[in-house]
Amino acid sequence: MLKLVLWLESTTPNPAKNGLKYWCQDETRIGLKTIERKKITARGVKPIGLVQWNFKAYYLYGAVAPQTGESFWLEFSHLDGQCFQIFLDNLAAEYPEHLNVVQLDNGKFHHSSQLKIPDNILLLFQPPYSPELNPNERVWQYIKQELSWELYDNLDEIKEKVRTFLEEFSSETIASITGWDYILFYRH
Template sequence: MAQNKCVRYLCQDETRVGLKTLTGKVITASGVKPTVEVKWPRENFWIYGAIEPLSGDHFLYEYPKLDGECFQQFLDWLSVQLGSDYAILQVDQAPAHTSSAIRWPENIIPVFQPASAPELNPIERLWQLLKKPLKNQLFSSLQALRERIQEIFDQLTFEQVISISSYNFILEALFYAASY
């Protein structure tokens, strides 16, 4: 690796959002059963994301589906966003991530987390934070949903990302690695 290059640790994943109503708990008066209108349309899109637990930096982009082609586009876009920095990118073992067709950019080094272990990836908490205000909401169109998600992302701070993604085992490893 070249001198004077920053090496960053990022956690990557995708989440699907769509017009199907996400239901959640609500508080009501004693004896009052809450009711929520639910719709089941299948239109949806995917948000690809990468977050940096140490700084709270976050990179989010929308794609129509989850596949190797969209993942490659996300990697290429992320590589440009990183500029001259390098990234160690934690990813799960989804087929889109492990495909032999994926061409990893020179400045992104993949680290595959164990299979079936989403709890090891801090970005899962970001998806929970994103979807919480969407619960029990109906959207008339994908565009209305996109606008609401953009509002949520516009309010997202570096401090929030640090707070939800700073797993002790990750931070300890990063501080240890930085000491060498």
């Protein structure tokens, strides 16, 4: 990471005036099918929970900055290159004064030939088949833990629950979940 940061600063002809902002980006599907998790019961008692098998869902695209805990979220009905383009354009517009380095996986739509990467965004692809390298995966686990064993009548209801949760999701909590040593080491 240190070598990347130094290389960017030395090779970017006109680096953003406020420096670099490092983001971890990913997408997740959130839907009406019940998210099952472990339940604590008395010894020998089998846990019981109501389950819904409705497969209606939407996608939450998110980026988090592990150093500061800042976050950026957008909802989409599906997962494709056009939605990803909208996400990148909005992220670039939200943070125009920074060079935004975005770590992401190798999803097919992340490599679309039709993508037009904004000038203040640099994509940094993690190795294939390594979701454990993206701290955003832990954010999704945290959100889905909050939604576990809940039943929703429609997508609007679960969207409102997720929106409320995200509004209350503090930057300190996000930084504690995503601030892994291998990401933060260059600050020391």
